[in-house]
Amino acid sequence: MIKKVGQIMVYVNDQDQAVKFWTEKMGFHVMSEQNNEQGMRWIELAPVESAETTIILHNKQLIAKMQPELNVGTPSLMFFTENVDELYRDLTAKGVTVGEIVSMPSGKVFNFSDSEDNYFAVMENGNNK
Template identity: 40%
Template sequence: MIHKIGKITIYVNNQEEAKRFWCDQLEFVVTFEQQMGPELKWIEVAPRIGAETTFVLYDKKAMLAQKADANVSHPSIILSTTDIATAYEKMKSKGVEVGPLMQMPYGSMFSFKDIEGNTYLLREDK
């Protein structure tokens, strides 16, 4: 069902400054960068190319515009699966509280909550 901790989203005030910090000061590398609209990029950094887990540097204001009640004061964990539909149905059948299965231009995903009410995102890796 879930095969790795794929991404941890760090909500930042300025994506470019955050990228410079992680890459220039901590010697991380940019593993993926793509424009998501006129004001927002998807930026992933990691300690090295090929690292299993990456940090997504995501703009706080953009996240709050998408989801006003998002908690941007701490990182968000994105788990990975290779079969989102099966994982969704399996988690639902086991009584896990899941959000809607979303088909986005950049991938399929859904949120779910643990027993403490913490929210996670499961995303399909292709």
């Protein structure tokens, strides 16, 4: 039985730029960085306050070459926050592209894009455990 989501792999064109976005704009921190002998590098990131589920940044071109059958498209990720309005203001001030805040039955939500124009969503959820 699966108990939790451990890691989400995100394939990016520029790992250094992606790390900069997730750490400087989104407030994540680098948990680890690995580089094997074959030139494969991956960076593990997590929100500062929680490391239960992490994001692993992989080089999209290298993965596509190694495993052509693999879908290296960006997954649809939904993040949770306790204060969507505050996060929205913070990301806007940092120059992050954000969509409008929308009220849904489950809470307020907005989307944002990273430095490679991949879109993700954030939902206000006081019970985000």
